[in-house]
Structure formats: C-alpha cells, structure tokens
Amino acid sequence: MNIKITTLALLATTGMAGAAAAQTSFEYWYGLSGDLGNVVQETCNRFNASQSEYEIVCVGQDGYEAAVQNTIAAFRANQHPTIVQSFDAGTADLMLSGEFYPVQQMMADYDIEIDWSNYFPGISNYYAAATGELFSMPFNSSTPVYYYNEDMLAAAGIEEAPLTWEGFAEALVAIKDSGVDCPYAYAPSTWIDLEQFSMAHNIPVASNDNGYAGLDSELLFNTTQHVQHMENIQSWINDGYAHIRTAQSGLSARDSFVQGECAIFFSSIADHNTVGKIAPEGLNWEVQMIPVYEGFERHNTVVGGASLWVLSGKTEEEYRGAAAYLSFLATPESEEFWASNTGYIPVTQTGYDALIDKGFYDAAPYAGREIAIRSLTYTAPTNLTRGIRLGGFIQIRSEWTNEVGAALAGQKTMQEALDTAVERGNVILDRFARTYAGKTFP
Amino acid sequence: MRRAYFKNNWIAALVVAPQLLIIFVFFYWPASQAVYWAFTLEQPWGGGNTWVGLDNFRQALGDPVYWQSVTASIIFALSSTVLAMGMALILALFADRQLKGYKIFRIGLIWPYAIAAPAVGLAFRFVFNPNAGLLSFVNKAMPGLWDPTLNGNQALIMVIVAGSWKLISYNFIFFLAALQSIPRSLVEAGAMDGAGVLRRMRDIQLPLLAPTFFFILVINITDSFTDSFGIIDTLTGGGPARATDLMVYKIYSDGFRGFDYSGAATQSIILMVLVIALTFVQFRYIERRVHYT
Numbered sequence: 001m002n003i004k005i006t007t008l009a010l011l012a013t014t015g016m017a018g019a020a021a022a023q024t025s026f027e028y029w030y031g032l033s034g035d036l037g038n039v040v041q042e043t044c045n046r047f048n049a050s051q052s053e054y055e056i057v058c059v060g061q062d063g064y065e066a067a068v069q070n071t072i073a074a075f076r077a078n079q080h081p082t083i084v085q086s087f088d089a090g091t092a093d094l095m096l097s098g099e100f101y102p103v104q105q106m107m108a109d110y111d112i113e114i115d116w117s118n119y120f121p122g123i124s125n126y127y128a129a130a131t132g133e134l135f136s137m138p139f140n141s142s143t144p145v146y147y148y149n150e151d152m153l154a155a156a157g158i159e160e161a162p163l164t165w166e167g168f169a170e171a172l173v174a175i176k177d178s179g180v181d182c183p184y185a186y187a188p189s190t191w192i193d194l195e196q197f198s199m200a201h202n203i204p205v206a207s208n209d210n211g212y213a214g215l216d217s218e219l220l221f222n223t224t225q226h227v228q229h230m231e232n233i234q235s236w237i238n239d240g241y242a243h244i245r246t247a248q249s250g251l252s253a254r255d256s257f258v259q260g261e262c263a264i265f266f267s268s269i270a271d272h273n274t275v276g277k278i279a280p281e282g283l284n285w286e287v288q289m290i291p292v293y294e295g296f297e298r299h300n301t302v303v304g305g306a307s308l309w310v311l312s313g314k315t316e317e318e319y320r321g322a323a324a325y326l327s328f329l330a331t332p333e334s335e336e337f338w339a340s341n342t343g344y345i346p347v348t349q350t351g352y353d354a355l356i357d358k359g360f361y362d363a364a365p366y367a368g369r370e371i372a373i374r375s376l377t378y379t380a381p382t383n384l385t386r387g388i389r390l391g392g393f394i395q396i397r398s399e400w401t402n403e404v405g406a407a408l409a410g411q412k413t414m415q416e417a418l419d420t421a422v423e424r425g426n427v428i429l430d431r432f433a434r435t436y437a438g439k440t441f442p
Numbered sequence: 443m444r445r446a447y448f449k450n451n452w453i454a455a456l457v458v459a460p461q462l463l464i465i466f467v468f469f470y471w472p473a474s475q476a477v478y479w480a481f482t483l484e485q486p487w488g489g490g491n492t493w494v495g496l497d498n499f500r501q502a503l504g505d506p507v508y509w510q511s512v513t514a515s516i517i518f519a520l521s522s523t524v525l526a527m528g529m530a531l532i533l534a535l536f537a538d539r540q541l542k543g544y545k546i547f548r549i550g551l552i553w554p555y556a557i558a559a560p561a562v563g564l565a566f567r568f569v570f571n572p573n574a575g576l577l578s579f580v581n582k583a584m585p586g587l588w589d590p591t592l593n594g595n596q597a598l599i600m601v602i603v604a605g606s607w608k609l610i611s612y613n614f615i616f617f618l619a620a621l622q623s624i625p626r627s628l629v630e631a632g633a634m635d636g637a638g639v640l641r642r643m644r645d646i647q648l649p650l651l652a653p654t655f656f657f658i659l660v661i662n663i664t665d666s667f668t669d670s671f672g673i674i675d676t677l678t679g680g681g682p683a684r685a686t687d688l689m690v691y692k693i694y695s696d697g698f699r700g701f702d703y704s705g706a707a708t709q710s711i712i713l714m715v716l717v718i719a720l721t722f723v724q725f726r727y728i729e730r731r732v733h734y735t
Contacts, residue, residue, distance in 0.1 A: 069698050076488045093701050097487030248678060249591040250571035395700035406683035409592045424507070431501075431702070435483040437492060 025055040026318040027081035028325070031067030031306060032140065033060060039341045040085075046337070047328050054321035064090075064306060065394075071311070075099065080311050082318045083325070085139065087306040088126065089393040092211075094309060095135065096391070096436045101310040101319065103326060104134040110323045114330055118348045122376040123303040126387035129442050130212065136307040137326045138347040140338075142270040143301045143376045144192045146291075150284040152180050152263040161288035163298075168291045169232065172241040175263050184242040185253035185262035186233060188404050190397040191304055192266050192290065193230065194221055199385045200292050200375075201225055202299040206429075211389040215433040215440065219396070219425045222418040225293060231414045234407060244408065258283065266290065268304055269372035273343030276365040287368045289375040300378045302387045305344065336360075345372050389441060391432030396425040473714075479707035486701040498708040507684060508692075508709075512716075515689040518602055519666035526606035527658055530613030531651075535643055537614075538621040548618065555611040559672025566604040567677055590678070594685025597678050601686050604673050605666060613658050620654035621647060652732045660724050667717050689713050 030040045037060045044058035061067035064087035074080040086094055094100060107114050116124065116134055122143070127136045148161050156174040175183035198205045203224040208217040221227075236242035243262065245253040253265040258279050272287065279285065292298045308329075310322050328334060335351030338344060340360070346352045352373060355361065361370040379385070390396060399421045407417035480498055482491040502508050537548050554562075569576045572589045580588040590597040624647060632642045671690050674680060680687035680695060687695075689709060697706025 065699055072486050072488075072701075090701075093486050097485065097489050099487050099489070244591065246591060248567070248681070249589075250567070250574045392700060392702065395696065395702065398695065398700070402681065402684045402687075405592075405681055409594065409683055411683060427501075428700075428702075431483070431705070434492070434494075435485055435704075436489075 023053065023055045024317040024321050025057055026083070026314070026321045028056055028058045028083040028085075028308075028322075029061050029067050029071055029081045030058060030085040031061055031064035031087065032085070033062045036140075036342055037062075039338070042341070043329065043334065043338065044325075046334070047325050050328065051324065054324055056321065056325050075311065075313075078313065080313070082310060082314045082322045084309050084311060085306045086136070086309050088304060088387075089397070091127070091136075092389055092391045092393060092432070092441075095389075095441055096439050098442070099312045100135065101312055101314075102129075102133060102135045103137045103308075103310060106310055106319060106323055107327065110320055112323055112327050114327060115350075118350055120303075120347060120349065120352075120373070120377055121381050122300045122385075123347050125381050126303050127307045135442075136309045137329070138303065139308045139329065140270070140305040140342065140344045141303045141347050142268040142305045142344055143303060143372045144196045144266060144290055145269050145272075145287040145371055145375065146264055146266045146289075147257055147271070147275060147285055147287050149257070149260070149263045150286055152178070152183075156180075161286065163289060163291055165229065165232065165291045165293045169236070169241075172236060172264075176241055180263050181240075182243045182245075182256065182262040183264060184236060185245040185256040185265040186237065186242040187244065187246045187253040187265075188401055188408070189266070190400045191268075193233070193404075194226060194400060195388055196290060196301045196304075197229060198224065198226060199301050200290055200299055200378075201296045202382055202384050203296075204384050205388055206390055209383040210387065211391075212383070212386060212441065215391070215429075215436060217390060217429055219390075219422040219429070222415070222422040225296065227415055227418055229293070230404065230407070230418065234414055237408060257285075268343075269345060269369055270305065270343040272369050273365070287371050289371055289378075298378055299385045300381055301375045302381075302385065303376065339369075340366065343369065345369060345376070390429060391436070392428040395428050396421075399424045399428070476707040476710050479704050480711045482704055484703040484707075486703055491704075494704075498704055499712070502705065502708050502712065510684060511687050511689050511692050514598060514684075514686060515667060517598065518605065518670060518686075518688055519663050521602045522606040522609060522666050523659065523662040525602065526609035526613055526662060527655075529606070530610045530617055530658075533610070534614050534617035534621055535647070537618055538647075539639070551614050552611050554608060555615070557608070559608065559669070560676045562604055562608050563673045563676025566600065566607070566673075570600050570677075590682075592682055594682055597682055597685050601670070601673055601677055604677060605670055608673070609662055609665065613662065616654050616658055617651065620651050624650050649733075653734050656724075656729055656732045659728070660721060663720055663724070664717055667713065667720075689716075 028044065030037065032040050041058055041060070044056050047056055059081070061070050064085070067084060068086050068090040071080055071084045071086075104116060119134070119138060123138045123141050124134055127138060128134050146161075152175055153161065153171065156171065156178040158171050158174055162168045162171050172183045195205060198221065201224075203226070204210060204220045206217045206219045206221075208214045211217040233242060237244060243256070245251055245256045245262065245265070251259075251261075253262070254267060254271060254275065256262040257265040258275060260280075260283060269287070275285065290301065308326060310319065310326075314322075329338075330348070332351050332354040335346045335348065336355060336358075339346050339351075339355060346355060356370075360366050361368075403417040403421040404414075406412055407414045412420075479491070481495060482493050483498075484491040533547070533551055537544050537551065567575075570590055572578060572581055572591065577588055588596065590600045628646055628650075629642055632646050637645065668690055670688050671694060674686055674688055674691045678686040680691050690713070693706045693709045693713065696702045696709065
C-alpha cells in the first residue's frame with residue numbers, strides 16, 4: 001500500500017515537473033498514520049488533481065506528537081511547512097507563540113468566502129480566540145462515545161444503553177450476573193474520564209473557565225464530581241465489573257471488545273471505522289453517548305482530534321495555496337470523502353446535513369456515528385464546555401494518568417491521587433505561565 | 443617505547459580539524475545549548491527565553507518524583523549490569539570450555555546484540571504479558587500474582603530483565619574474547635596440578651579477566667543509564683505510576699512530549715553529571731584493583 005502510494009507520488013512529481021515552473025508548491029505535515037494517514041494523502045492527491053495552480057506536498061510524520069515536535073524543530077531552523085496538523089494539546093503553545101496566520105484572517109485576506117457560523121460550536125470554539133475568530137481550521141474531529149455489545153446487553157435484560165452513570169452501574173451488575181466475566185474494558189484516559197466527562201457535566205477542569213480567561217489558572221478537578229466518578233470506576237474494578245485493558249497489558253480495551261470478551265468500552269468515535277473493519281461477522285455492536293450522573297444536566301462534549309494551522313514566515317503565494325487547500329477541505333464533497341473513509345465526523349452543519357439527506361447514517365457501516373454529533377451539539381457551549389486551554393497539558397495529562405494508576409494499584413486513595421495530580425499539575429501551569437510571562441491568550 | 447611526533451604542528455592541526463569540527467558540531471554545540479537552556483525558561487516555538495538562574499535545578503532536585511526517577515534509574519543500572527555481566531560471564535566460561543555444541547552457542551549468543559531495543563521491548567511484551575504471554579501460566583495457577591501493568595516492582599523487574607538480555611550478548615563477546623586470549627598453557631598447567639574446573643576458573647581465568655571485567659562494568663553502567671529508552675517506551679511507557687520512569691525516559695517525555703525544553707535540558711545536565719561521577723568513582727576506586735599485564 002505504502003509502496004504504491006510512494007510510487008504514485010513519485011510518478012506524480014516527475015510527471016508534473018514540466019508544468020511545475022508555474023506552480024506554487026507548499027508543504028503540509030500531518031500526524032495521522034497508517035490507514036488514516038493514507039486518507040490524508042488522498043485528500044492531497046484530490047486537491048492536486050482538482051486544480052493546476054498549486055501543488056501541495058503532504059508529508060506524514062507518524063503521530064500527532066511527532067508532527068508538532070518536528071514542526072517546532074523545523075520552525076527553529078526556518079524549514080517549516082506552511083500547514084501543520086496540530087492536536088488539541090499543542091494548541092496552547094502555538095497560540096502563545098503567535099507564529100501562525102489565523103485561518104479566518106487568511107481567508108478574509110484572500111477573499112475566500114467561508115461561512116464560519118456553519119461550523120459546529122463544540123468544534124470551532126476549541127480553536128478560536130476569545131473573540132470567536134478561528135485560528136486554525138477544524139479538520140479531523142471526533143468526540144468520545146461508548147461502544148457496547150448489543151447481544152450481551154440484551155442477554156442481561158437491558159433494552160436501552162444507559163445514559164446515566166447510575167444506569168450504567170446497574171447494567172454492569174446485570175451483565176456480570178448474566179455470565180459475562182468482563183462487562184467493562186477500562187483503559188484510563190484523561191481525555192474521556194476527565195476532560196469530556198467534565199464537559200458533559202458542565203463542571204470545571206481548571207479555574208479561569210478552563211484556562212480560557214488567563215494563564216494564571218489552577219486545576220480544580222479534585223473538587224468536582226470527577227472524584228466520585230473515579231472512585232466508582234475503582235470500585236467497579238475491585239468488584240470485577242470492570243477490567244483494566246491497555247495495550248501494555250497485552251489486550252487493548254478495543255481488542256477485548258472486538259474479540260467478544262468484554263461488553264463495553266469507551267473510545268473516540270473515530271474508532272467506529274476501525275471497530276467496523278476488525279469486528280468479526282456476527283458481533284452486534286452499537287455506540288452511545290457517554291453517560292452523565294443523575295442530578296446533572298447533560299451538556300455538549302467537545303472536539304478531540306486535530307486542526308490545521310497555517311504557520312508564519314511563508315510567502316504570499318504559499319499562503320494562497322494553503323487557503324485554496326483549506327477551502328477545498330471545507331467543501332461538502334471533501335467532508336463526505338473524509339467522513340466516509342475515516343471514522344471522523346463532519347465539522348460543519350452543511351456537511352452534516354448533506355450526509356443526512358443522502359441517508360449516509362441510516363445503514364451500516366456509518367449508522368451510529370450521528371450519536372457523536374448529537375453529543376457534540378447537545379447544548380450550546382457554556383464557559384465551561386468550550387474546551388480546555390491549559391499550557392503543559394500533555395504533562396498534566398500524564399500526571400493524572402500516573403496518579404490514577406497509583407490509586408488503581410492500591411498505593412493511595414483516589415482522592416489523594418487526584419489531589420497530588422492537581423498539586424503537581426499546578427506547578428506545571430505555573431511554569432508555563434512563567435515561560436510566557438507577560439503574554440496572554442489572544 | 444617509541445613515539446612519532448609531527449614536526450609541523452600545522453599539519454597536525456589540519457589532520458585533526460575535521461574530527462574536531464564534527465565533535466564540535468554534533469556534541470559540544472548541542473551540549474552548550476542544553477546548558478544554556480537549563481538556566482532559562484525556553485519557549486518551544488523560539489519566541490525567546492527568560493533567565494531563571496538555578497531555578498530549574500532547584501525545581502527538579504526538590505521534586506520527590508524526580509528523585510523517584512533517579513532511584514529507579516540507579517536500581518535499573520546496577521541490577522541490569524550485575525545480571526548482564528553475571529549471565530554473560532557464566533555463558534562465556536562454558537562456551538570457552540568447548541562443551542558440546544559450543545560453536546553454535548558462540549554464534550547464537552552474539553545475535554541478540556543486533557536486535558534493536560524497541561524490537562526487544564516488543565518481544566518481551568509478549569513474554570511478560572499477564573493475560574496472553576508466556577508468563578500468563580503463573581496467573582492461571584495463582585490469579586493476580588503477576589501483573590506488571592499494575593505492580594510497579596514487577597514492571598521494574600521486567601524492564602531490568604529485558605535491558606540486561608540485550609547487554610548479555612555484548613558482554614559475552616568481550617568475555618569470550620578475553621577468555622580465549624588467556625594462554626591455554628596456564629589453564630592446562632592448573633589442570634595437571636590437580637585443580638578442578640571451578641578452581642581453575644576462580645584462581646586463573648577470573649583474575650586474568652579483570653581488565654575486561656572493568657571495561658564491561660563501565661560500559662554497562664553508562665549504557666544502562668543512557669540507552670534504556672527503547673525498552674521503556676515499548677514495554678511500559680514509564681508506568682505503572684512512574685515505577686519505570688527512568689531519567690532518560692523522563693527527559694524525553696518532559697522535553698519532547700511536554701514541550702518543556704528547559705526542564706528536559708536541566709535533567710540532561712543532571713544525568714550527565716551523574717554518569718560522569720559514577721565513571722570517575724569506578725576509575726578511582728575499582729580500577730586500582732585491576733592489574734593489566
């Protein structure tokens with residue numbers, strides 16, 4: 001597959017060499033790898049085939065983190081690409097660096113009409129300035145859901161996949177009683193257990209509206225319903241209703257689910273495509289929005305995945321090319337191509353409506369993915385459900401993961417673990433604020 | 443002893459210049475950057491930095507988690523060195539005795555060194571997997587006994603075994619070469635005087651191995667401190683609960699994943715000082731007991 005693409009790319013470059021003189025060529029570095037990377041490459045090929053003025057050169061960097069790391073290294077040597085795909089946790093540093101060309105500004109500068117209000121607010125707010133101006137182009141977007149084995153739930157007498165955690169807990173007991181040893185394949189995930197959980201419950205992760213209002217933020221997740229939730233997960237594990245399944249333990253949560261061992265696992269909607277591909281014949285499965293505790297009003301979840309940033313220090317011609325590519329991606333046709341070849345969801349209302357009109361979500365393999373849109377658009381974003389804008393967020397995530405791991409191993413209580421994670425996370429936030437002393441989020 | 447001197451120093455300088463240039467560009471220049479960053483807070487996208495003096499060092503050294511990482515690294519380095527040297531020595535002694543099939547073992551034992559660390563990690567992931575690996579029979583007999591994904595000590599044992607496995611073959615080559623350079627006549631004379639196999643090993647072969655032993659010791663300790671990344675990354679990712687978050691891995695995760703360039707630079711400097719200090723100690727106190735013939 002890869003060899004084929006390389007050959008094609010090679011043929012394409014040599015074939016176009018003659019015409020290249022008049023063409024502006026610019027680079028785009030992306031982080032998605034494997035099958036998804038190939039689909040990104042395909043969007044580039046489609047763009048190159050659709051016009052002759054610009055040539056986009058797309059380079060896979062094998063992973064979100066590598067894409068950002070390599071771009072930073074290249075940027076410092078002034079060899080950076082025009083467009084980079086950056087994941088959510090890279091946003092804070094990029095925003096404060098100021099080394100980017102806000103897409104909304106760029107499109108306006110080159111007279112390209114884009115209806116920005118068309119973007120789902122749960123997505124656009126994540127990548128926008130306080131004023132609402134979009135800094136980066138929403139691209140591969142997902143949100144978490146849970147995947148459940150229909151037959152196992154039915155055998156346990158559960159008719160509808162629960163939408164509350166109370167109902168979820170009862171379901172786990174019922175599934176266990178019906179003879180399934182592993183009702184819930186659990187893998188600790190800050191993105192799902194902390195970030196999206198807090199969004200759906202409209203509770204804060206950090207002060208300053210989750211960091212949007214300033215750099216002097218402090219983490220708050222050791223004081224919210226999140227603590228109770230993690231304690232519940234811990235007791236489910238101790239009582240055998242949930243099993244820890246991570247790649248390191250040999251069988252990931254997804255594989256445990258697909259192999260019919262576990263009844264439920266949580267993941268991004270982007271996995272919908274993969275599960276559909278690797279699930280054996282006869283495995284009946286569905287997805288559901290992540291549950292909410294009783295007494296909390298359900299709110300929207302936010303986008304995960306990555307967006308496309310246009311970096312500074314490039315020529316006007318290259319920016320024109322980048323603008324052309326980004327507006328090409330924003331067409332409903334491109335959105336449909338992307339949504340049908342990956343598990344990601346469309347990012348605009350128009351793109352989504354076009355898919356609905358076509359009956360895209362009515363049948364397998366795409367049926368169920370609209371659940372993600374429902375979760376993402378459940379309410380209009382509040383100050384606490386716009387997203388998270390904290391510096392050093394990758395390290396904060398790892399503090400959480402380590403501390404929760406210590407609690408799950410029985411080294412400390414969950415409350416102690418989360419207190420420590422918050423305390424250590426605050427040191428990271430303080431360090432970040434000092435690194436960018438005198439700066440504020442635009 | 444005869445020595446050759448260049449009469450013309452300019453030619454000498456010219457000859458060594460390329461080498462010095464390479465060392466400067468690829469070692470001294472980056473290292474000096476790291477030293478500079480360790481005293482500042484560097485913005486990852488290059489927007490400038492603030493001088494903070496010894497703040498970074500204070501923060502790292504005042505952090506109990508960092509000391510946990512240092513402790514884990516020392517345990518890892520010492521245990522895998524002892525394990526790797528001990529195993530390699532035993533294997534080499536027996537390969538040297540020309541027991542049946544020793545030619546096959548001699549070649550077979552060298553191969554593992556050619557395997558890349560991440561591949562070693564993946565292979566051991568299969569061996570140690572609590573649910574589906576070769577060791578999972580332990581859990582079949584006594585459920586929950588072996589689980590390196592939850593138990594930090596077991597995880598550390600796991601990476602030590604994997605780390606030393608890779609070092610064994612390297613050590614083996616050196617030990618075997620050293621053993622074979624011991625004159626046969628010495629060993630044979632011992633045999634004629636009635637010394638048994640173990641006695642000959644203890645009184646003749648091991649003392650004559652001392653210089654090799656010392657060299658391997660220095661290399662192994664340095665290697666365990668600085669080259670464990672691939673194994674950690676594939677086997678544990680530093681977990682569970684930081685139990686295997688060795689210094690090298692922490693530098694990577696803070697610097698490259700967390701964009702904390704200054705913090706990572708600080709830790710690199712500390713690691714460098716630690717390795718230099720350990721090497722110094724070895725040369726100062728252990729080498730004195732080594733006799734080169």
